[in-house]
Structures are given as structure tokens and as C-alpha cells.
Amino acid sequence: MTTPRSILIVGASAAGLSTAEALRRLGYGGRLTLLDAEARLPYDRPPLSKQVLAGEWEPSRAQLRDVAKLEALDAELILGEPAVAFDAEARAVTDGSGRVRRADAVVIATGLAPARLPGQDGLSGVHVLRGMDDAVALRAHLAEGPRLVVVGEGVLGAEVAATARGLGLDVTLAGMGHTLLGEQVGAEVGGMLTRLHAERGVRLRLGAEVAGFVSDGGRVSGVRLTTGELLPAEAVVVAVGCRPATGWLEGSGLVLGDGVACDARCRAADGVYAVGDVASFWHEGLHRRLRLENRTNATEQAQVVAANLLGADRPYVPIPYFWTDQYDVKIQTHGLPSPEAELSVAEGDPSERRFAALYREGGRVTGVLGWNMAKQARLLRQSALA
Amino acid sequence: MKVVVDEDSCCGAGQCVLLAPEVFDQRDEDGIVVLLDSEPGEERHAAVREAAAVCPGAAIEVEEG
CATH class of the missing domain: 3.50.50.60 (FAD/NAD(P)-binding domain)
Incomplete structure (x- = not known):
């Protein structure tokens, strides 16, 4: 070329x-x-x-x-x-x-x-968070001190819940998964994250499906679950993927x-x-x-x-990496820490809230995760994944 | 070349260390970037530029010249 x-x-x-x-x-x-x-x-x-x-x-x-x-x-x-x-x-x-x-x-x-839920369009007080305008609008709304419901238990939903708790808000998180970030980091680490959010005062409704929004004069007033439970809210963030x-x-x-x-x-x-x-x-x-x-x-x-x-012939063969910061926890993953993999702690101790772990599938290391252990996780990536 | 890092923007990914281990390291306790060499030699310039380019926190500033 x-x-x-x-x-x-x-x-x-x-x-x-x-x-x-x-x-x-x-x-x-x-x-x-x-x-x-x-x-x-x-x-x-x-x-x-x-x-x-x-x-x-x-x-x-x-x-x-x-x-x-x-x-x-x-x-x-x-x-x-x-x-x-x-x-x-x-x-x-x-x-x-x-x-x-x-x-x-x-x-x-x-x-x-961002994916949207049926009924959210045109309803005041329901947010998505993808761009700067979204962030500025949500920040302004949160400054009013609303009760917040976050829909979605993935990375974005969990981060928004953590940030909102940091602002002192009343926060409920509802999601279809059984732990936070279950799809990204598996049930064990997901369970630890779920407990962390519960300790920090987030009300959790996991394994829960949203039936729809409840509104009053064009403004959201709550989220209805398929169980019939109503989660009252003046602000809702829909974080159900993109x-x-x-x-x-x-x-x-x-x-x-x-x-x-x-x-x-x-x-x-x-x-x-x-x-x-x-x-x-x-x-x-x-x-x-x-x-x-x-x-x-x-x-x-x-x-x-x-x-x-410019004429090179380079295949793209990355080791996938993502991080998330929630409260005082920094999680980093390298590779593909799939929910099916077997988890083993390689360094540190989960009970001390500082560890690095390996994910194995069929005996092969497929992912590395650090929980407040970024450097060690990177070193494990180099020794076990590279 | 002069390298400046912004610890507040650093997310501890360690991409810079993977690319230029003679110039960057990470703190043991939180993984935040440690600048080992703020004026790296010419043989390291390409790697440092790439590290700045791929830094997911945009935390590495390279001043050429």
C-alpha cells in the first residue's frame, strides 16, 4: 500500500x-x-x-x-x-x-x-453517563442531594454508586447480575466488591430486573422492579452497557x-x-x-x-487491561479474567484488602487481577501472561 | 528530552514501565508512577514517546528539545 x-x-x-x-x-x-x-x-x-x-x-x-x-x-x-x-x-x-x-x-x-431502558427517554431525572455533558448534568443533579438509584452492576454503575456515596447521597444499586462486576471479574472478586459497597452504605438489589420507571409530572420518582418493589429516587443513572x-x-x-x-x-x-x-x-x-x-x-x-x-503489517495482539477505582480500592486486571476461570491468590491477602490473583482456565493463566496491588499485578502480568 | 509525570492523573496501569523500564517504575504500595530518569538518553526517546502516547491517564508529559 x-x-x-x-x-x-x-x-x-x-x-x-x-x-x-x-x-x-x-x-x-x-x-x-x-x-x-x-x-x-x-x-x-x-x-x-x-x-x-x-x-x-x-x-x-x-x-x-x-x-x-x-x-x-x-x-x-x-x-x-x-x-x-x-x-x-x-x-x-x-x-x-x-x-x-x-x-x-x-x-x-x-x-x-449508551444503552437505554424503555421509558427513560424524555423522563427528567434519568441519566446516562457517557460524555462530558452527561457528567456535568449528573453532577449538577447530585448536588441537589437526591436519592439516587443506579441501574446496572457493571464497572460504570459501581463507580457511580461509589462516587455518589462519597458525596453522602442515599444510593441504591439494582442490577441483574448476582454480584457487582460479575461478568468482568467473576463471582469471587465480584462478591468482595459487593460486600465493600454494602459496607459503604449502598443498598443493593442484585439479581433484580427493572420493570419500569415511576414518574410524577414528567419527573422520575422511582424505579419499579419486577418483584413489585419500588425504589424511590429523584435521580436515576442507567448504566446497562453500551x-x-x-x-x-x-x-x-x-x-x-x-x-x-x-x-x-x-x-x-x-x-x-x-x-x-x-x-x-x-x-x-x-x-x-x-x-x-x-x-x-x-x-x-x-x-x-x-x-x-503507513504501510506496516502489524497484527494487534494486546493483553487487555482495565482498571476501576471505587472508594479507596483500585482494581486492575490484565488479560481476560473470565467468570469461568479459577481464581488463586498469588500475593497479599484478601482479608487485608490487598492482593494479587491469577485466573486459570484449563491450567493456563488467562488473567491477573490486583486489588490495591497495582505494581504486583503488573509484575504478574509480565511473568504469567506475556 | 525532559519527562514530567503527573501523579494525580496516574492510574497505575504500568504501561510506561512495560515500555521503558529504565525511565519509569511504580511505587510498591499503590502502583503510582515513579520517574527514574527525567532526562533520558536518546536511545530511550522512542520508547518514552510511546509510553506518553499510550498512558491511559495521560499522565506523562514529554518536552522535546
Whole structure:
């Protein structure tokens, strides 16, 4: 492949911006355009449920790069303009105002859209948390001291509950799983996290399904479970997962399944790549398709996409990694700590709330987890997973 | 090259240590970044730039020159 003379990156969050930066770092001197639906300078998402929601950080602190760094990138940054359609063969992106932009290569980095529950649209007081606007609106609402119900027992739901407890709010968390983060870290560590939240005063309704919202004059007043129980609330956060933001790619010619289907080089079609949460790629080491919704993936995959855009032939073979901070606990996982795996403590002691553990499947180590033991977990990753 | 780290933004992922162990380490107690060499030699520049690029907390600042 010859080096493209122009590259258009759709999505200017962590994955898109990192791709642009990596391209320049690798010496790309051609035309570079970043297009994003949001009218904000690129910002980081992990702080949204933690420092920003807690009010510890002003929104500007979550900005990924300062203006000088963005200018040094020598890219055209088009903000507040969503992509609405794509033609993969022509590599032509249509934006919200109907303008069509063509480039020699296109990178898809549109990330995720939060899943919603039936009945939440148009109901005041019900929030999702994906973007900065969501975080700012939720923070303002939480400052009023509402009773909060969080729906969803995954990473985001648990982080929001922890942050809200830190603000002194009355918090109930309802989720279909039987422990917090059961899908991400399995029942044992999930059980420990569940106990942690209970100790910190979160009312838990696990194994519970939401039947619907109860409202009063267009404002939410509670969440009804299928058991009939009513959880009163002036504020509700729906954190029931996300879907790849691929609506604009319908009819583009790309294969869409769970995100944009790519090969092991993150290539979706000739001159078309996908990066970050939206990209489903073939992992040559694990011999399976993966789509990773974590922050590290955004930047790591960007390095590979940038190199391949410039003619390299690098497969993307990451060791998946995510972290979550809840109260005074920092959990880090490397690899795939699946719920089916067998857990064994390798260092430290769970009763002292500081340990690192290995996940094994069929005798093979598939994941490493640190509970307030970040360095040790990383060392275990290097010895057991690399 | 001058390297600056922001401990408040560091999430303890250790990506930087994996890429440039001569320049970065982590504290034993909480995994937060420890800068071993704020002015690394030229042979380490590429690795340090990559570490800054992949840092999930955007906690590493590289001043070139």
C-alpha cells in the first residue's frame, strides 16, 4: 500500500486523537482531519464517573491535550459535526450538514452509545453517563442531594454508586447480575466488591430486573422492579452497557456485527480502519474476535492502526487491561479474567484488602487481577501472561 | 528530552514501565508512577514517546528539545 495523502479520522476521543498523534510521531506529513460530533475539545472519559462527577476536577482538567498540543498536531479539527453516512469503497464520509469528505484512508473511531431502558427517554431525572455533558448534568443533579438509584452492576454503575456515596447521597444499586462486576471479574472478586459497597452504605438489589420507571409530572420518582418493589429516587443513572456507535455505517459496505468487523491488522476494508471501543478485531494470539471497551485499548490500538496506515503489517495482539477505582480500592486486571476461570491468590491477602490473583482456565493463566496491588499485578502480568 | 509525570492523573496501569523500564517504575504500595530518569538518553526517546502516547491517564508529559 502506498502512503495515503489524506487521512480522515471520524471520532476525536482517546482512540481517534491517539491515532492522529501516532501518525505524526511516525512521520506522516500528509493531510489529517479529525471529525467529531461533540463540540468540545477532546477529553478523557474515565474521570467522568470519578473525579469529574465527584466535583474534584473541573471539566477542563479532563481535556486530553491542551490547545498548543492540538495545534502542533497540524490537523484540521472539526468539532460539533456528526458523521451520518459512509461509503467504504469511495472512502467518503457525509456529515450532519450534508457535506461529503473524501480521503485516501478513513479511520473509524466513533466509540459507543449508551444503552437505554424503555421509558427513560424524555423522563427528567434519568441519566446516562457517557460524555462530558452527561457528567456535568449528573453532577449538577447530585448536588441537589437526591436519592439516587443506579441501574446496572457493571464497572460504570459501581463507580457511580461509589462516587455518589462519597458525596453522602442515599444510593441504591439494582442490577441483574448476582454480584457487582460479575461478568468482568467473576463471582469471587465480584462478591468482595459487593460486600465493600454494602459496607459503604449502598443498598443493593442484585439479581433484580427493572420493570419500569415511576414518574410524577414528567419527573422520575422511582424505579419499579419486577418483584413489585419500588425504589424511590429523584435521580436515576442507567448504566446497562453500551452499543458500538455504528448507526452511521449502515449501508456503508462494511461488515457490522458487534461493532466494525476488522481483520487482525484492524483493517475493515481497503483503506478503512477501526480503532477503540467500536472496533471488533481478530486477535491472533487468542484465536478469537475481540472488541474491548477500555481506555488502554484506545491508545494501544491507535499505535497499531497508525503504523499499518503507513504501510506496516502489524497484527494487534494486546493483553487487555482495565482498571476501576471505587472508594479507596483500585482494581486492575490484565488479560481476560473470565467468570469461568479459577481464581488463586498469588500475593497479599484478601482479608487485608490487598492482593494479587491469577485466573486459570484449563491450567493456563488467562488473567491477573490486583486489588490495591497495582505494581504486583503488573509484575504478574509480565511473568504469567506475556 | 525532559519527562514530567503527573501523579494525580496516574492510574497505575504500568504501561510506561512495560515500555521503558529504565525511565519509569511504580511505587510498591499503590502502583503510582515513579520517574527514574527525567532526562533520558536518546536511545530511550522512542520508547518514552510511546509510553506518553499510550498512558491511559495521560499522565506523562514529554518536552522535546
